[in-house]
Amino acid sequence: MKRLNLLIMMFAMVLVNTACDKNDDEEPTPTFKHIIELNELMGYWQHQSTEYMGDVITNCDELSASFNIPENKKGLIIFELDIKPKQPGEITYVDGYCDWHVGCSSYINDGLDFILFDTENKIEIGDGAIFEILSYNKTTRELKIKFLKPDEYYVPVGAIITFKKQ
Numbered sequence: 001m002k003r004l005n006l007l008i009m010m011f012a013m014v015l016v017n018t019a020c021d022k023n024d025d026e027e028p029t030p031t032f033k034h035i036i037e038l039n040e041l042m043g044y045w046q047h048q049s050t051e052y053m054g055d056v057i058t059n060c061d062e063l064s065a066s067f068n069i070p071e072n073k074k075g076l077i078i079f080e081l082d083i084k085p086k087q088p089g090e091i092t093y094v095d096g097y098c099d100w101h102v103g104c105s106s107y108i109n110d111g112l113d114f115i116l117f118d119t120e121n122k123i124e125i126g127d128g129a130i131f132e133i134l135s136y137n138k139t140t141r142e143l144k145i146k147f148l149k150p151d152e153y154y155v156p157v158g159a160i161i162t163f164k165k166q
Helices: 002-020 058-065 071-076
Strands: 045-050 056-057 079-085 096-102 109-115 122-126 128-138 142-149 158-163
Touching: 056 058, 079 158
Parallel strands: none
Antiparallel strands: 045 056, 045 079, 045 158, 079 096, 096 109, 109 122, 122 128, 128 142, 142 158
């Protein structure tokens, strides 16, 4: 009888211990460290320079004088971004909105969707313009990004753009 009670008590302890350990089967949530956080991206980003096809372009005169950069790629070499948060309570898949100021033409494409990737140092602006975030200096507030997509005839894929937050 003592052995039976002992077995029952051991079985009850095993049952209680396995029922309470739910975390053993769950995988830990991975954490990703962004180079720059979403709240730091909000604001106006002024163009400092663009590195493309061996040239470093800082203004429209340099861009016009460049023989290395094809004419069809020059339109998106110099631009500035004004990134704004979504409205409080707004339910949407985007992280904010972006006004894209094309530098030499004074053209503004405003209200574009803005997304910071969850598990990559990338941002998407509008309908498929994807940039890799290369670096962010918190002291000087300089952001360096690389144009990755779309691979269209007019897009300088591979261009590295440096901005300074105003």
